[in-house]
Amino acid sequence: MARPSKHSAVFRSEVIALWRASAGRRTFKDIAADLNVNPEKLRTWVRDADGRPLTVGASQETEAELARLRAENVRLARAEKEWQLEREILRRAAAYFAREMK
Structure with missing residues (x-):
């Protein structure tokens, strides 16, 4: 500290x-x-x-804007984690079906 x-x-x-x-x-x-x-x-x-x-x-408008942007940042971070999970699932599925084709 x-x-x-x-x-x-x-x-x-x-x-x-x-x-x-x-x-x-x-x-x-x-x-x-x-x-x-x-x-x-x-x-x-x-x-x-x-x-x-x-x-x-800081002014009230600035504080409100900052709070809104922080909330949006949290929402976008959650969405990014979901997209990463979806990409990983699709990557594994593609690898699985590629092995089945051989």
Whole structure:
């Protein structure tokens, strides 16, 4: 099990916002040194946050869409298992009848 982070989500989001506000004038190393954070950790936080809002909660529409997609994923996984079983049965039947023909 991974060790829990000693930095809170709020701290991380504020550090990311600070780095983005610097608009390239400061490096990861400079900001990390000021805040006593590992520069690679800061780089990872920024990379993970790219494309995602810095807010903690998601909207209801997003949550509903995520739930729908998860349910569909489960349904498709079950269907795939059924198809694999059907293919295996057909493969064995074809092998059986091929032996009978000889």
